Amino acid sequence: MPDSIRLVHNKVPNRLRLSIPMLRYRQTYAELLKQTLLRGRDSRGIYHAEANIVTGSLLIKYHPALHSETEVIELVRAAVHAIVAGQVEISLKHKNPRLGKMRPAAFFTRELLVSIGGNIIAGVALALMLGA
Numbered sequence: 186m187p188d189s190i191r192l193v194h195n196k197v198p199n200r201l202r203l204s205i206p207m208l209r210y211r212q213t214y215a216e217l218l219k220q221t222l223l224r225g226r227d228s229r230g231i232y233h234a235e236a237n238i239v240t241g242s243l244l245i246k247y248h249p250a251l252h253s254e255t256e257v258i259e260l261v262r263a264a265v266h267a268i269v270a271g272q273v274e275i276s277l278k279h280k281n282p283r284l285g286k287m288r289p290a291a292f293f294t295r296e297l298l299v300s301i302g303g304n305i306i307a308g309v310a311l312a313l314m315l316g317a
Contacts, residue, residue: 190262193242195254201245203261207269209241214268218243221264221273228252228260 194202208215215236222234222245230251235244247257267273 190258190265192258199247199249201247201254201257203243203245203258204241205236205243205261205265206241207265208236208238208243210238212238215243217268217273218261218264221268222260225260225264228257228264231257231260 189206191204192201193204205218208218215238219234219236222228222231225231230248231245232248233244233246236242237244243261245257245261252260264273
C-alpha cells in the first residue's frame with residue numbers, strides 16, 4: 186500500500202499533493218495520518234497536512250530548510266506503512282476528529298446562558314447595593 190503513493194501536484198513551492206488510495210472514504214486513517222505527520226519527531230518541518238477522503242489525496246505544506254520534497258514523500262510513505270502495519274495506535278480522537286470541539290449551536294447556547302447569568306447576577310448585586 187505505501188508503494189501506491191504518487192505525487193499529483195508540486196508546482197507550488199513547499200507544497201505537495203499526494204494520491205494515497207488508502208485514504209479514500211476512511212476518515213479514521215486520514216486523521217491518523219495527519220496527526221502522525223504533524224506530531225512526528227522526524228516531521229518537524231511539516232506544518233500543514235490536509236486529507237481529502239473523497240479523492241484519496243493529501244495536501245502537505247512543509248518548510249524547505251528542514252525537508253526536501255523527496256524527504257516529505259518518504260515520511261508520508263513511512264507513516265502510511267506504520268498505519269497499515271498497525272504500529273500506530275488508533276485512539277478515540279482519531280475515530281472522531283470532532284471530539285472535544287464544540288458545535289456552533291452549543292457554543293452559542295453556552296455563551297447566551299453565560300450572558301444571561303452574568304446579567305442576572307449583576308442586577309441582583311446592583312439591587313442589593315441600591316436597597317442598602
